[in-house]
Amino acid sequence: MADYKEAYLATRPKTLDPAEYFNLSPDYRRTEEERAALRSRLKRHYLVQLNNPHRKELIEDPALTRWTYARTSNIYPNFRPTPKTSLLGGLFGVVPLFVLYFVFKTDRDKREDKIKAGNYERPYKLSS
Amino acid sequence: MLKVLIPTIMLFPTIWLSSPKWLWTATTAHSLLIALVSLAWLKWTSETGWAASNMYLATDPLSTPLLVLTCWLLPLMILASQNHINPEPISRQRLYITLLASLQTFLIMAFGATEMIMFYIMFEATLIPTLIIITRWGNQTERLNAGTYFLFYTLAGSLPLLVALLLLQQSTGTLSMLILQYSQPLTLQSWGHKIWWAGCLIAFLVKMPLYGVHLWLPKAHVEAPVAGSMVLAAVLLKLGGYGMMRMMVMLDPLSKELAYPFIILALWGIIMTGSICLRQTDLKSLIAYSSVSHMGLVAGGILVQTPWGFTGAIILMIAHGLVSSALFCLANTAYERTHSRTMILARGLQMIFPLTAVWWFVANLANLALPPLPNLMGELMIITTMFNWSPWTITLTGTGTLITAGYSLYLFLMSQRGPAPSHIMGLSPFHTREHLLMVMHLVPVLLLITKPELMWGWCH
Numbered sequence: 289m290a291d292y293k294e295a296y297l298a299t300r301p302k303t304l305d306p307a308e309y310f311n312l313s314p315d316y317r318r319t320e321e322e323r324a325a326l327r328s329r330l331k332r333h334y335l336v337q338l339n340n341p342h343r344k345e346l347i348e349d350p351a352l353t354r355w356t357y358a359r360t361s362n363i364y365p366n367f368r369p370t371p372k373t374s375l376l377g378g379l380f381g382v383v384p385l386f387v388l389y390f391v392f393k394t395d396r397d398k399r400e401d402k403i404k405a406g407n408y409e410r411p412y413k414l415s416s
Numbered sequence: 417m418l419k420v421l422i423p424t425i426m427l428f429p430t431i432w433l434s435s436p437k438w439l440w441t442a443t444t445a446h447s448l449l450i451a452l453v454s455l456a457w458l459k460w461t462s463e464t465g466w467a468a469s470n471m472y473l474a475t476d477p478l479s480t481p482l483l484v485l486t487c488w489l490l491p492l493m494i495l496a497s498q499n500h501i502n503p504e505p506i507s508r509q510r511l512y513i514t515l516l517a518s519l520q521t522f523l524i525m526a527f528g529a530t531e532m533i534m535f536y537i538m539f540e541a542t543l544i545p546t547l548i549i550i551t552r553w554g555n556q557t558e559r560l561n562a563g564t565y566f567l568f569y570t571l572a573g574s575l576p577l578l579v580a581l582l583l584l585q586q587s588t589g590t591l592s593m594l595i596l597q598y599s600q601p602l603t604l605q606s607w608g609h610k611i612w613w614a615g616c617l618i619a620f621l622v623k624m625p626l627y628g629v630h631l632w633l634p635k636a637h638v639e640a641p642v643a644g645s646m647v648l649a650a651v652l653l654k655l656g657g658y659g660m661m662r663m664m665v666m667l668d669p670l671s672k673e674l675a676y677p678f679i680i681l682a683l684w685g686i687i688m689t690g691s692i693c694l695r696q697t698d699l700k701s702l703i704a705y706s707s708v709s710h711m712g713l714v715a716g717g718i719l720v721q722t723p724w725g726f727t728g729a730i731i732l733m734i735a736h737g738l739v740s741s742a743l744f745c746l747a748n749t750a751y752e753r754t755h756s757r758t759m760i761l762a763r764g765l766q767m768i769f770p771l772t773a774v775w776w777f778v779a780n781l782a783n784l785a786l787p788p789l790p791n792l793m794g795e796l797m798i799i800t801t802m803f804n805w806s807p808w809t810i811t812l813t814g815t816g817t818l819i820t821a822g823y824s825l826y827l828f829l830m831s832q833r834g835p836a837p838s839h840i841m842g843l844s845p846f847h848t849r850e851h852l853l854m855v856m857h858l859v860p861v862l863l864l865i866t867k868p869e870l871m872w873g874w875c876h
Binding site for chain 2: 337338343344345346347352355356359360361380381384385388389391392393395396412414415416
């Protein structure tokens with residue numbers, strides 16, 4: 289593997305990067321070992337629960353809990369009126385109401401005027 | 417009317433005097449008998465506009481379908497709650513069913529009321545058992561917030577209604593619906609009259625709910641236990657629609673101009689809440705927002721004040737009541753097994769529960785208004801009458817129908833298809849009780865295809 293050459297236009301994968309294995313500082317090694325220990329503890333906890341034959345309930349996934357909490361109950365404390373959010377809110381929440389009012393009002397007023405003038409032809413035979 | 421009301425009041429002794437072994441069987445059987453007796457109201461024999469009347473209560477073609485729906489729902493609610501209430505002590509179980517029965521009593525009196533004040537009092541009275549059910553038996557801590565939102569939104573909307581009703585009493589001398597329908601049209605011109613008009617309708621628009629004031633609904637529906645969700649979705653929202661239909665008689669001719677903002681809010685709400693449904697992660701929240709979407713269509717249909725609009729509104733209210741309640745029951749079955757409402761968690765259920773997948777399928781098809789189900793008939797009538805009101809509404813209602821189909825299919829595919837998560841164990845098989853519950857929800861919807869005259873209101 290010492291003579292590994294990447295393919296043309298490809299990048300070297302991280303596992304074959306010599307910087308991953310040589311000249312590592314003790315600090316880096318220690319943090320990586322701690323992270324590996326954490327990961328394996330979590331995985332072991334998950335596998336113990338997964339393979340427990342007496343388990344009847346769901347394995348609780350704290351990441352899923354955090355995700356659903358963030359998506360459902362924690363929205364407003366993290367909302368901040370920025371130009372983008374104000375624009376979006378106005379564009380989808382405020383402007384359509386006025387646009388629709390304008391559209392419906394002019395359309396129905398035109399029809400009302402035609403009815404009052406007596407020359408409204410019903411385009412469709414709708415009972416009501 | 418008393419044939420049904422007195423047995424409903426007699427549910428209270430049944431609940432408190434049954435032995436613990438027979439409590440659920442006795443109450444389910446009793447409420448089922450009441451439901452079957454209430455079906456007798458569907459036979460319209462009266463020559464006048466009102467039937468089965470005494471001095472304070474009567475039925476008419478508008479309230480009869482809603483009354484039958486209310487009576488039909490009580491045994492279903494009791495069936496659905498059986499599992500999650502079981503661990504609790506007996507007196508608390510009795511209290512829970514008492515709350516459901518008292519809710520039933522108030523609802524029957526509300527739909528059968530002939531005086532607007534009685535309707536108003538019963539309208540408010542239904543808030544109390546629902547609030548207790550949500551805040552005491554809900555499952556998450558957010559239920560307190562949900563109860564607060566629910567209570568205060570509805571109360572804030574209905575206090576102007578009380579003032580408006582008292583003003584109406586003063587100007588017309590009566591608040592009986594039998595008499596008000598024949599009263600002279602009121603001259604309504606000043607700003608005070610316009611505020612009175614708004615005061616009459618705001619309570620019902622908040623209850624329906626209309627898009628701008630709908631915030632209480634997702635919270636209340638999600639945090640309530642299954643019976644609370646069922647009764648909220650199926651009947652309490654329809655109280656708003658029913659109240660609006662009763663009040664609209666009095667509110668001409670101002671309604672021609674003043675209804676515009678509310679029709680626009682209702683129509684835009686269909687699209688907005690439908691789009692929110694597509695982004696939901698919580699199962700019950702999706703069904704709650706779909707309720708807002710359908711009720712937006714109903715509100716639009718009522719506010720344009722045409723016969724087809726009213727008819728479409730009643731049909732859609734009944735059909736949506738049954739189907740939405742069915743969806744909440746299905747969501748509850750998933751919740752009882754996985755104790756989570758997250759949609760991506762309860763996936764791939766078709767392989768595990770094939771028959772339940774049929775119920776999910778039918779309920780979702782009904783939700784997306786598949787012909788020939790009555791959901792479609794109601795929606796079609798409302799869409800047609802709104803098209804007649806102004807042809808431009810078809811852009812909004814059409815897009816709304818498209819989005820409804822989108823999220824209903826999303827709900828079905830997300831919960832039923834795909835690989836089931838490999839770490840979910842202990843999904844107990846479906847009980848007969850749960851299948852029975854779904855059948856009793858969906859069979860009336862299918863039967864109503866054959867005789868929609870029962871729901872048509874005054875187009876008899």
